[in-house]
Amino acid sequence: MKGQDPFAVIVGCSDSRVPPEILFDHGIGDLFVIRTAGNILDGIGMGSVEYAVLHLGVRLVVVLGHSSCGAVAAALTGEKPGGHQDSVIEALEETVSSVRGAADDEHDAASRKNVLVTVERLRNDEPSIRNLVEKEGLEIIGAYYDIGTGRVELPIGKGESS
Ligand SMILES: [Zn+2]
Secondary structure (H helix, E strand, C coil): CCCCCCCCEEEEEECCCCCCHCCCCCCCCCCCEEEEHHHHHCCHHHHHHHHHHCCCCEEEEEEEEEEEHHHHHEEEECCCCCHHHHHHHHHHHHHHHHEEEEEEEEHHHHHHHHHHHHHHHHHHCCHHHHHHHHCCCEEEEEEEEEEECEEEEEEEEECCCC
């Protein structure tokens, strides 16, 4: 295969139960995938998305959260295990505290909110991604995979997260 021409960027969780190519039934060359614990984007992750939309011409970015996410569960405990895992917990702290006491299922609410926060961050990322959203029809949407049912909800967050 000469070069690559993926049609979507997936920002997903490293969780072994959530492999984007298998969930979305796609093969080699179809998806440009960034996976981190808790589907969090740091500078390198953002740079990876930028590369795909600027240089590969991808016009769809899907931020994929999921049920039973260990990173979100760890952040909800408020404890820090030490080492680099603390970076994961710290990145989720604000999201987690915003749902605390405000939802029956805090894990589910935090996981969904985490997706929507990342969608908004990407949409407003200056200058290049925001520009592509406004002028080139780049779509950035959130999705949620339920490990129990095997279903992907897409898009999530039209209006308010549930
Ligand atoms: Zn996860």
